[in-house]
Amino acid sequence: MIQIKSLIKSYGGIAVVDIPELLINKGETIGLVGNNGAGKTTLFRLMLDLIRADEGEIISKDENVAEGEKWKHYTTSFLDEGFLIEYLTPEEYFYFIGSLHGIGKAQVDAELVNYSDFFNGEILDRKKYIRDLSKGNQCKVGVVAALLQSPEMLLLDEPFANIDPSTQIRLKNLIKQISTEKQITTIISSHDLNHVTEVSERILLMEKGKIIKDIQTGTNTLSELEEYFSVMQ
Amino acid sequence: MNRAFFQHQWIAFWRSKNTGKSMAVSIVLGLTLLYFFANLLVLSFFLDKILEKVSPDRDAIESFNAILLYYFLVDLLMRFQLQELPTLKVKPYLNLPVGRNKIVNYLSLTSLWSGFTLSPFLLTVPFLLKVLVFEGEGTAFLSMVVSIAGLTIFNHFFSLWLKRKINMNAWFMVAFLVGLALVILGDFYLDAISISIVSRVAFNAIIEQPYLAILPVLTGFAMFYANQVFLKRNLYLDELRKERSTDNSVADIPFLKQFGMAGELAALEIKLILRNKRPRSTLIMSGFFMLYGLIFYPKGEPDGTIMIFAGLFMTGIFIINYGQFMFSWQSSHFDGILANKISAEDFFKSKFIIFTIFSSITLLLTVPYVYFGWRILLAHGMLYLWNIGVSSLIVLAFANWNYKYIDLSKGSSFNWEGVGASQFIVGLPLFLIPLFIYMLTKWILNPVAAMLMIGFIGLVFIVSRTFWINKLVNSFKAKRYTIAEGFRNH
Incomplete structure (x- = not known):
């Protein structure tokens, strides 16, 4: 590989x-x-x-x-917060990442359901921009964004x-x-x-x-x- | 302790990674500032002559006293627009055994280091020397200078206090602006109050009875103290920062979808512009430039070169103002852009989409200038084509040479972060080339043909854009490591 x-x-x-x-x-x-x-x-x-x-x-x-x-x-990756677009909400970021691979919103939403345990209710529907999340939560966003792209x-x-x-x-x-x-x-x-x-x-x-x-x-x-x-x- | 603070800031300045590169920038800025101050001094020196010209039946000092309060009102408005809150990073000191008083004092004292503190004196002292000291009224001179110092201190700390208040509660801004509007309305339209009379009476009194100068000084110190108390109570990390929650004001822009990936990237960048302080204020400033034509056009149909200049500025202001800092706007997530599946072609195409959108908006906004002559509309249309064809290309070519990080969350006025040589050089081709083409064609043919020529060249570049994008992509690919490295090391 x-x-x-x-x-x-x-x-x-x-x-x-x-x-x-x-x-x-x-x-x-x-x-x-x-x-x-x-x-x-x-x-x-x-x-x-x-x-x-x-x-x-x-x-x-x-x-x-x-x-x-x-x-x-x-190939997908998450090295540090420099990979995240800090002025987006997590949802917007996931949709954007999805769009890079031609994955539609509905499909992203369906995929995100699998990670609801991992998010522990702290990521989605919080109406917060990524820049206002804690480091740990930013990390969750980055890891899931990498996985979403089915690498x-x-x-x-x-x-x-x-x-x-x-x-x-x-x-x-x-x-x-x-x-x-x-x-x-x-x-x-x-x-x-x-x-x-x-x-x-x-x-x-x-x-x-x-x-x-x-x-x-x-x-x-x-x-x-x-x-x-x-x-x- | 204050010494340690000063020392830390001094070290922070010299050790910041930009210092070496930004020396040239600092020198140019320093010279500009000196030039500006020299202008103020000269203006002040001839102020008595000017005032006598304007109102010949009054003493210069009388007229001066009558406008002094207006000056401080304008000063307050300018400070409100431009003055930045002092930037000592207090966070590393809050957990140490350093008294709150000391931190607050330091914040207040260093904030005084600004052109706003100096300019009232530059503007008044030479004049006052001339009309008071040389006339043997030394005490009156002293009392005036002391009063001006008092009012300057008042304005300074009032605007700091107000800005901090606004950070916590936006209604203070509304209250301030409404109050100001009421004063202006009352003075100029309703004749209910007259700042001019208040100003004249007050300062005449200070000249006659110098001890009255204590009053402005007292108001100044009262404001200083109020600011101090406010700061001391609110020196908590979460409270000096505005509580943010998203409003999702920009939802998706379906119109951009038709451009595919480039459209997605453009939509992303529009969110960047609207959701972050610095690009947002750049956009607002560009909006103000739509009034630029009012300087030239009302005097009758202007000369062609003026139209070129004004048209270039007005329909291209966004390309110039925002484009000159590309790709620094994305510096904080540039690694992500490189590592993700984003092709460089789409990346550049999205920039052209952004430029075209904003230039089109500015073109529409400047259509009313047609009132001053149809040639103006023609010029704007042609320069619009030029701007989206050529100016955008120039700006993007320079963007490949820009490695400076920008913090999106800071304001744009007096913010030199991200300013480097490329911002100074890019202006030359932007302005000189169209001017040169215009003059040359006008000399060979005629002014209208020259204007059409500019638009035609712009069109040629728009049509051949794919070719130019390929050139940009190649240069971008060669420079991508350097750009990313520069953004990473801030």
């Missing part, structure tokens, strides 16, 4: 992302972990062609993301960070559900090792721009990661 070849991005002479080779298979759910500054968000931005790679390329379904735009048809490839940057415990659990179930039912390739970064090992089949551990561990999640993955991060201290 995704192939990364000798990818390098550096700022001020220091490589923040340096990945010689990485292959992501279709339908995989991948957890991306690493301390602050490890290069997770930069990697996401490179994959979404938001920043220019110094060297190397990212191939999505035989297409270099920096050159074509076809990947935008099946084949989903990128989420720290989706667990700002949301309450109930929503975290609902989000975990949601991710597990879509990865088994819909075969969506998903990459999720998180600082919460419990959550991330629970939902992902494969863990990529980043440190200073490099992927230093690439493991299939097993029974002792969590303790392996905990060991790594406690040694770091």
